[in-house]
Amino acid sequence: MYSLSPSHTMKRYDWKRILRTNIIKLKIVGLWPSGDDSYKPNIYTLWAISSITFLNFGHNFFQMVNMIFIFDNLHAVIKTTYVTLSEVAGLLKAYYVVRNMKTLKELMVILSSDTFQPKNARQIKMVKPSFFFWRVNYVMYWLMSGGAIFFWSVYPILDKSVKEYPLPFLAWYPWYTKASPMYELTYLYQIFGLLFIAITAISVDTLIAALNVYIGAQFDILCDDIKHLFDPGSPSEGFNGKLIDIIKHHREIIRFAANTNKFANWIVLAQFFTSAVTIGITLFQMTVVVPFSSEFFSCLSFTFSMTVEIFMYCWFGNEVEVKSSNVVYTVFESNWLDTSMEVKKNMMFFVMRCQKPVKMSALDLFYLSLDTFMRILRTAWSYFALLHQVSSR
Known part of the structure; x- marks a missing residue:
């Protein structure tokens, strides 16, 4: 018998399984309290405050202060800016995750609800x-970022310049870093700070991309429910009730998308701005470092990782718009013309609600689409051309 509710014999689908690794990483950096609650006055909250303050904020602070002394x-x-911008974006991501933790936990609860469960195999x-495509991007993003982190961490050693006591990143510290053991301790501090910021940024980026995948998947399920609602052999009684369930499902998807957008708004805006500038500066940096050196490969890996990062935002955001716009067309693919007048009225009401596709955006200034992705790359190339021209003069 046809039913819009999940079959009792069908195993419950675990939507959060794909995010298991992400959540573990967010827990490590203090950005995912256990359970479905937000932060409480406990040891984990103390760890979150300490890690964000001393590793995320501290690592950024010392690099930004140093820019005062090297401004001329x-x-x-340029060498400092292209890294610092992305690290500041990572700090903003940590802030907005903490600020919107309650919303994030509510999204996880909604994912586990009966409404969002698939109805069949x-x-x-x-x-x-x-x-699967999300996982491919996830792995590529981590590989490219891991390569950049590795080369940043070891290039002073590989370039055989340890006698000069160089650090992976230019920064000012209120202690002398040109002698042991402060040099080694500062070196380790920069590496750990970089790791924590990278884990934070990558985990938040892939989390937002996964939330967009969930929204697209729910629209796929909704379209399938509509398409097979009036299949031959389905019982005619209860059509109206099933249609009301579909309308409620659509309403929950819209609410889920709105809350996702609310959480990601400022993060996406900051990321789009910093990505355009950072990619442009990194491309320029590759032209002034020694070719095929460890620093060159760190820039190359970093450029690819930033490109994959904004591609994930734009691709999966674009998928939400495409799949939500399919709902109206799916309605006319279903065999509802021979149903009762009440069902037809409800169906037309549903069509009116679905006229406007869902668009993921950054404060309604930029939409997550492939067109936006190409515009960011063009802007990045413009920054590179400008820096190259200024440097040549």
């Missing part, structure tokens, strides 16, 4: 390709 050195400023098979 264009090359040094066909629907599970339907949503798997999107999650």
Whole structure:
């Protein structure tokens, strides 16, 4: 018998399984309290405050202070800026995760609800390709970022310049870093600070991308429910009740998308701005360092990781718009013309609600789309051309 509710014999689908690794990483850096609650006065909250303050904020602070002393050195400023901008974006991501923790936990609860459960094996098979593509981007993002972190961490050693006591990043500290053991301790501090910021930034980026995948998957399930609602052989009684369930499901998806957008608004805006500037500066930096050196490969890996980062935002945001716009067309694919007048009225009411596709945006200034992705790359190239021209003069 046809039913819009999950079959009692069907195993419950765990939507959060794909985010298991992400959540573990967020827990490590203090950005995911246990359970479905937000932060409480306990040891984990103390760890969150300590890690964000001393590793995320502290690492950024010492690099930004150093820019006061090197402001008249264009090359040094550029060398510091392209890293510092992305690290500041990572700090903002940590702040907005903490600020919107209650919203995030509510989204996780909604994912586990009966409304969002697939109804049959066909629907599970339907949503798997999107999650597979998310995993491909996830792995590529971590590989590229891991390469950049590795080369940043070891390039002073690989370039055989340890006698000069160089650090991976230009920064000012209120202690002398040109002698042991403060040099080694500061070196380790920069590496740990970089790791924590990288884990924070990558985990938040992939979390937002996964939330967009969830929204797209729910629209896929909704379209499948509509398409097969009036299939031959389905009982005619209860059509109206099933249609009301579909309308409620659509309303929950819209609410889920709105809360996701609310959480990601400022993060996406900051990321789009910093990505354009950072990619442009990193491309320029690759032209002034020694070719095929460890510093060159760190810039190369970093450029690829930033490109994958904004691609994830734009691709999966674009998928939400495409899949939400499919709902209206799916309605006309279903066989509802021979139903009762009440069902037809409700169906037309539903069509009116679905006229406007869901668009993920950054404060309604930029939409997450492939067109935005190309515009960011063009802007990055413009920054590179400008810096190259200024440097040549």
